[in-house]
Amino acid sequence: MLHGRGPLLRVDVSEQAVLEEPIESVHKEYIGGRGVGTRLAHERIPFDVDPLGPENHLIFTTGPMQASNMSFTGRMNATSVSPLTDGLLSSNAGGFLSRNFTATGYGAVDFVGASDELIVVHVRDDDVRFESVPELEGATVPETTAYLETEHGISPDQTAVIGPAGENEVRFASVMTTEERAFGRGGLGAVFGSKNIKAVTFDGNSSPDIEIPATQMEIHQEAATDDHIMKRQGTVAVMDLANEVEGLPAYYFSEQQFDGVEGINGAAVEEKKYEKGTCSACAFACKLPTKDDDAGVETEGPEFEVAMAFGSNSGVDDIVEVMKSNQLCDEYGLDAISAGNTIAAYLASEDEFGNTELIHELVEKIAHRQDEGDLLAEGIDRIHDELGVENWTVKGLDFAAHEGRVLHGQGLSYAVANRGADHMYATFYSVEYPLVPDEDALDPNGTLGKADRLVHRENLMALNDSGVICKFSRDYMNPERYEALFDADFEELLDVGARTVTLERHFNNQRGFDRKADNALPYDLPDLEQALDEYYETRGWVDGVVPEENVPEV
Structure with missing residues (x-):
């Protein structure tokens, strides 16, 4: 069986110490990625761990396909105990980090402990360095990547970064890479925040030599030549269908259709798309770089889930306003699905659906835990009673757009x-x-x-x-x-x-x-x-x- 390669690098940020351990047997049994991350977490994380305590681990992993040139392989995995769900959770992100991670030669990198000061961890194939960065306290994701590029010549594609939301342990904070791609669901950014890790960078020239069968090029060629609607509209292409079958959540899940769908659907996003966007090695190119010059907003997306959360579920029918929300979440390091749904819960409690000025203000307040943002930063499961709204979560995680009441x-x-x-x-x-x-x-x-x-x-x-x-x-x-x-x-x-x-x-x-x-x-x-x-x-x-x-x- 084809499987990942490389040892585990254990990074104890409390002691600023590292240790390499062989994990070949784990790779052979679980291939890589989420399987290896889950297997390592099950062995290493105490069952009763506090998700925001030093004994929690955050484990990055890739798989064997990151040694390929095949489309659909520009992704990697992160595994930890979630501050939002309180359970073991894996999240994965696209972009360009996975191959830079693989270049370090490690099959997994495991972060544990908690630093006394805010740090960046630089992981190389021949060295690991810990950099104190008190000047980055409160910095946004773009501000942090700009620092790394200016001071160290490190590209955003080599970074995993948290924004103010992670530092403030917002329970749905993301770890961001390539600035606009996210290890989003479950709040793994808060885990990094609890460890005082502002960013991790990866680089090297030690990618494992894994022979990938020729089938990879058949798939890559088909992905390159297929005229697929997702290449134009991403996942938001399904929004009209969802609305048609009464499966589009609206107004904090109280309705299942949205009259303003044409303002936030696939066609609306496609109109704002200005170039192709993709992940590493992928010819499918389904990402959505969008901008509106009049509004001064430039972002990637929104995808369907975010267009639901900040659009129909919040009573907003203007794609530019949803793009602004999406951009703010990326800058502050928030899972845009959970941020949008949690804000929708607040809008329901205040009868403020459609108030975009309030929505954008709340994104910032959540990231900094200011005023009512401190409450909302806890997520719907923990605050629904106080807001006086229904608890639209399962195991603490709020719902995605695909409607279970219909499907x-x-x-x-x-x-x-x-x-x-x-x-x-x-x-x-x-x-x-x-x-x-x-x-x-x-x-x-x-x-x-x-x-x-x-x-x-x-x-x-x-x-x-x-x-x-x-x-x-x-x-x-x-x-x-x-x-x-x-x-x-x-x-x-x-x-x-x-x-x-x-x-x-x-x-x-x-x-x-x-x-x-x-x-x-x-x-x-x-x-x-x-x-x-x-x-x-x-x-x-x-x-x-x-x-x-x-x-x-x-």
């Missing part, structure tokens, strides 16, 4: 996902809209009989996250191509995904997650209890808990 299998996926209400955990929405060929589609109505397919998709997405391969490769990947790329039977590869999901669940079980956490949707789904039973039976779990005899050896 019932996606609703089931939100319920059981170890990350909470996250659309990318299984991407089940794709088979229910559908965005796949008719022979692979499912009726969106009902939850029963979908457990096997849901487990398959969770395992497949975990495999992608371990490879690491972008989820938007779905039109270009099939079992035969997975087998060719990874030199392994497809079922064997899915087993890697299954072990990863099981280890995540077992870790979270030790932190109190069980059936009750899976049965906490803010809306009713048909036959949910029976569907949960079907899911647990397929997984070999009991009431949401992994039996000890079923825990993969660590």
